[in-house]
Amino acid sequence: MTEKVSKPVRLAIIGAGTIGTIHGLCSLQSPEAAVTAVWSRSAEKASQLTQRLGARACSSVEEAVNSPDVDAVLICTPTFTHEAHALAAIRAGKHVICEKPLTRELDTARAVIEAARAAGVQLHVAHVVRFFPEFRRLHDLVQQGAIGQPALVRMTRASSFPHGSGDWHNQIALSGGVVLDMGIHDLDWLLWTFGPVERVYGRGLYQRGAPFLDYALLTLRLCSGVIAHVECSWAEPAGFRVHGEVSGDKGMLTYDSLDSTALRVDLRHPPDIPPGVNVPTTYTAESPYVSQLRHFARCIRGEEAPIITPDEAYESLRLALASLDSIVNGQPVSL
Amino acid sequence: MMRVGLWSLTHLHALSYIPVLCDRPDVEFVGIADEEPERGRRIAQDHGVPFFASADELLAQVEAIVITSANVDHCSMALRAAEVRVAALVEKPIATTLSDAQAMVRAFESAGVILATAFPCPFSPAFEELVRVVRAGELGRVLAIKATNRGVMPGGFFTQLERSGGGAVMDHTVHVADLLRRLTGCEATQVYAEVGHGLYHQDWDDSGLLTIDLSDGSFATLDCSWSRPKSYPTWGDVTLHVVGESGNATADLFSQHLHLYPADGSKSSWRGWGSSLDALVIKDFIAAVRESRPPCSSGVDGLKALEVTLAAYQSAKTGQAVRIGELA
Numbered sequence: 122m123t124e125k126v127s128k129p130v131r132l133a134i135i136g137a138g139t140i141g142t143i144h145g146l147c148s149l150q151s152p153e154a155a156v157t158a159v160w161s162r163s164a165e166k167a168s169q170l171t172q173r174l175g176a177r178a179c180s181s182v183e184e185a186v187n188s189p190d191v192d193a194v195l196i197c198t199p200t201f202t203h204e205a206h207a208l209a210a211i212r213a214g215k216h217v218i219c220e221k222p223l224t225r226e227l228d229t230a231r232a233v234i235e236a237a238r239a240a241g242v243q244l245h246v247a248h249v250v251r252f253f254p255e256f257r258r259l260h261d262l263v264q265q266g267a268i269g270q271p272a273l274v275r276m277t278r279a280s281s282f283p284h285g286s287g288d289w290h291n292q293i294a295l296s297g298g299v300v301l302d303m304g305i306h307d308l309d310w311l312l313w314t315f316g317p318v319e320r321v322y323g324r325g326l327y328q329r330g331a332p333f334l335d336y337a338l339l340t341l342r343l344c345s346g347v348i349a350h351v352e353c354s355w356a357e358p359a360g361f362r363v364h365g366e367v368s369g370d371k372g373m374l375t376y377d378s379l380d381s382t383a384l385r386v387d388l389r390h391p392p393d394i395p396p397g398v399n400v401p402t403t404y405t406a407e408s409p410y411v412s413q414l415r416h417f418a419r420c421i422r423g424e425e426a427p428i429i430t431p432d433e434a435y436e437s438l439r440l441a442l443a444s445l446d447s448i449v450n451g452q453p454v455s456l
Numbered sequence: 457m458m459r460v461g462l463w464s465l466t467h468l469h470a471l472s473y474i475p476v477l478c479d480r481p482d483v484e485f486v487g488i489a490d491e492e493p494e495r496g497r498r499i500a501q502d503h504g505v506p507f508f509a510s511a512d513e514l515l516a517q518v519e520a521i522v523i524t525s526a527n528v529d530h531c532s533m534a535l536r537a538a539e540v541r542v543a544a545l546v547e548k549p550i551a552t553t554l555s556d557a558q559a560m561v562r563a564f565e566s567a568g569v570i571l572a573t574a575f576p577c578p579f580s581p582a583f584e585e586l587v588r589v590v591r592a593g594e595l596g597r598v599l600a601i602k603a604t605n606r607g608v609m610p611g612g613f614f615t616q617l618e619r620s621g622g623g624a625v626m627d628h629t630v631h632v633a634d635l636l637r638r639l640t641g642c643e644a645t646q647v648y649a650e651v652g653h654g655l656y657h658q659d660w661d662d663s664g665l666l667t668i669d670l671s672d673g674s675f676a677t678l679d680c681s682w683s684r685p686k687s688y689p690t691w692g693d694v695t696l697h698v699v700g701e702s703g704n705a706t707a708d709l710f711s712q713h714l715h716l717y718p719a720d721g722s723k724s725s726w727r728g729w730g731s732s733l734d735a736l737v738i739k740d741f742i743a744a745v746r747e748s749r750p751p752c753s754s755g756v757d758g759l760k761a762l763e764v765t766l767a768a769y770q771s772a773k774t775g776q777a778v779r780i781g782e783l784a
Contacts, residue, residue: 272654273663273683320775322648324667324675326599336600336699338677340650340665348650350665350679352602356699368663368683370655453648453775 129155130418131192133185133215135206137161137170138286139398140220141197145170147411153418160185162198162286182206186213193218193243193421199289200296204229207244211236216243218417222305222441223434225297230438234431245417245427246434250306251313252409252416253401255376259365260314262374269371271315271347276307277364279354282333284396290355291333298327299335300448301441304353308339308444309429309437310365311351317344318440320455325353325448339444361399457484458742461518463511463533464525465490465499466613467547469574472734473522474503483742489514491525515540520745522574522738523547526619527626531556534571538563543570545741545751549630550758552621554766554783557759564755572741572751573758575634576733577694579740580709586696587639595700598640601676602699603632607692609682615660623660625651625768628680630761631694633668634753637760639696642670644760648777649768655683666768667777689715690726 132148134141134156141161148156160179161167167178179185186194186209194210196203196219204224210217217237223246224230237244250256263271280303283290290296300323312318318341325337339351352364366375383404403409419425440456447454460483462470477485487506490496500507508514515521515536520543523533531551537544544564550573551557564571577583590598605628613619614627637643652663663681670676684692694709712730737752744751767778 270654272652273665273679273681275679322650322667322777324600324669324677331599331701334599334701338600338602338667338675340648340667340677342650346652346654348652348654348663348665350677354699356599356704358703366683368655368681368685370657373683373685373688452777 129153130421131155131157131190132195133158133160133179133188133191134170134195134197135160135182135185136196136198137163137166138197139400141195142170143400143410144195144197144414145174147408147414148174150408150411151415151418153415153422157190158185158188182209186210186215191215196220199285200302201225204233207233208236211240211242214240214242216421218245218247220247221309221434222297222301222438223431224438225295227435227439227442230435234435237431243421244431245420246429246431247413248306248309248429248434248437249409249413250310251428252413253403254405254409255381255403256310256365259367259374259376260310263314263367263369267372268367268369268374271367271369273368274311274315274347274349275364275366276310276349277352277354277362278303278307279352279357279363280361280399281357281359282335282355283398285398293327293335297441297445298325298337299353299355300325300327300337300339300444303355304337304339304351304444305437305441307351307353308440309433311341311343311349312433312436312440315343315345315347317436318342318456319344320453321440321444321447322453323444323447327445327448337444337448361401363401458482458520458746459484459486459518460520460522460742461486461489461508461514462522462524463489463514464523464529465492465495466526466529467524468610468612469547469734470524473524473738474499474505476735476738477522478503478505480738480742482746486518487514511536515542518542520545520742526613527552527621528619531560534560535563538567538569538571541567541569543572543745545572545574545737546758547574548758549626549762549765550755551762552626554759554763557755557762561755561759570745570751571755572744573753573755574737575631575753575757576737577631577635577709578638578752579733579736581731582707582709583635586698586705586707589705590639590698590700594703595698595705596702598674598698598700600674600699601636601639602697603636603676604679604693604695605632606679606681606683608684608686608688609656609662615658617660620660622765622769624662624680624682625649625664626765627682629664629666629678629765629768630758632678632680632696633761633764634757635696636668636670636676637757639698640670640672640674642672642674644668644764644780645671646777646779647764647767647771649771651768651772652681655681664768666764668764687723689724690728
């Protein structure tokens with residue numbers, strides 16, 4: 122029994138793009154997890170990742186999820202494919218770790234959650250910002266009353282437009298744009314830290330036909346009375362910036378990645394880096410992605426209670442979709 | 457030499473205008489009137505300026521007056537100036553109701569003298585350059601603007617609703633509302649606002665998040681909150697982050713500062729070294745009166761900015777977006 126729980130959780134990675142590669146490499150630093158199988162639509166990407174991980178490439182999702190040496194399936198494909206891959210894994214009786222957002226629509230998210238529950242497998246959604254130390258610390262300090270009763274929140278998450286596989290992010294209806302793909306991090310953090318949202322009002326470029334550009338400004342009123350502003354930007358010429366600020370009746374906490382750059386390297390002749398998907402860099406002893414993967418693995422081994430439940434991931438999705446609804450319809454949307 | 461007076465020391469900006477009026481070679485600073493005679497006498501004496509117990513006597517001796525009273529008193533004071541054909545520079549917000557602002561604009565129009573609103577931000581060299589960059593099309597079409605005008609809670613009359621007409625939203629909306637018009641050449645068409653009282657738990661609003669639709673289809677948000685705590689190293693900020701089709705620009709109008717770290721353990725602070733915008737407000741007003749030309753910010757400019765403020769309050773009350781021009 123004790124020998125069994127100490128074994129690493131064996132993972133199949135579905136999708137070997139930016140985030141699949143990050144998770145794969147993080148598994149090398151996670152004693153609780155080991156990647157045994159990788160599937161990618163691109164055989165080349167799959168083979169590149171398997172070589173780095175000592176795993177094997179699979180020729181289909183079905184093969185990967187049904188492999189006997191796979192305990193859990195880590196879904197790292199574009200958003201609109203999450204549902205099918207998650208359901209395939211659940212059918213195979215495997216635990217699921219799914220990149221955010223859980224799915225593209227609410228009903229498919231519900232279907233995945235119900236299917237996992239019925240099959241008795243765990244479902245984890247990678248809202249990784251909860252594992253970023255700056256946002257974890259901000260959450261904890263707010264919870265501890267460092268600024269008294271919170272009243273006003275400002276969040277910014279800004280990067281250049283991502284160039285993922287087949288530029289799927291630019292198919293805005295499929296990706297949900299910056300709000301669903303990136304803003305959902307901050308919406309999830311808001312829900313986690315301050316509780317449920319009463320209404321949201323948004324303006325954005327979603328469905329305004331600006332190719333390779335998306336930008337949204339959201340205003341929320343939470344049930345606690347907190348008001349919040351969320352800037353979601355895929356309109357930066359370069360780089361990745363996050364900002365958070367919480368004002369309460371006893372003080373203010375602020376964080377800006379621009380002020381916390383522990384290391385900056387400026388090359389006079391920088392190499393040409395092919396366009397990809399930007400992710401923030403944090404110089405910490407353990408990468409937030411490693412912390413997240415180890416947590417999910419320990420949950421699967423029954424050693425920890427999940428920090429993110431499927432229902433919370435559902436609520437984050439519901440809020441992101443309500444934000445898009447407000448942007449499209451121009452009206453405040455009640456949750 | 458233009459004969460100029462200053463009426464009311466209630467608004468703290470009076471104290472930055474007084475030295476400017478004292479120093480300008482083209483101004484004869486005739487005197488100060490104040491509704492609190494003791495305060496008025498003391499401050500007039502400090503600056504070596506005559507004190508007038510009667511504002512009407514001061515008005516009778518000047519061509520132009522600077523009105524720095526509590527917000528709700530702007531209208532009655534300005535109307536008295538208009539009656540005796542004295543040009544007025546009125547502190548922002550120009551008034552606290554639309555009807556007051558309209559009455560002021562009409563009165564000065566029919567008196568044939570200048571009404572100016574004291575908006576310093578358009579004189580910011582960084583903002584002027586931002587306008588040039590945007591108007592030259594360097595960012596492409598402007599799609600969205602994220603703005604802040606946050607500050608430390610000022611106290612005083614600002615937190616007495618019967619004198620201020622409102623809290624943070626009344627105090628801090630008009631600057632950016634005005635800058636948006638200048639930057640984009642567009643009018644605000646609709647405003648949505650979440651207004652909060654959670655920082656100080658008082659009857660006056662201490663925080664506000666406005667979403668402003670502009671007539672060209674672009675949009676902006678404004679955080680006008682008194683969210684800077686007392687320990688904050690400076691009074692606050694005015695920032696504009698402009699997202700355009702081919703690039704972004706960020707203006708931080710009061711970012712030019714030195715850091716002062718006292719050895720005695722007291723709080724560190726910022727000491728600004730940027731251009732004095734208040735001096736430029738006075739300079740422009742005096743020149744406008746002398747040359748009989750429109751000031752940088754007219755009464756109508758003040759009124760247009762006030763419309764956004766009032767729409768924000770109405771939106772917060774109804775939970776719906778409010779169209780400008782359909783103000784209750």
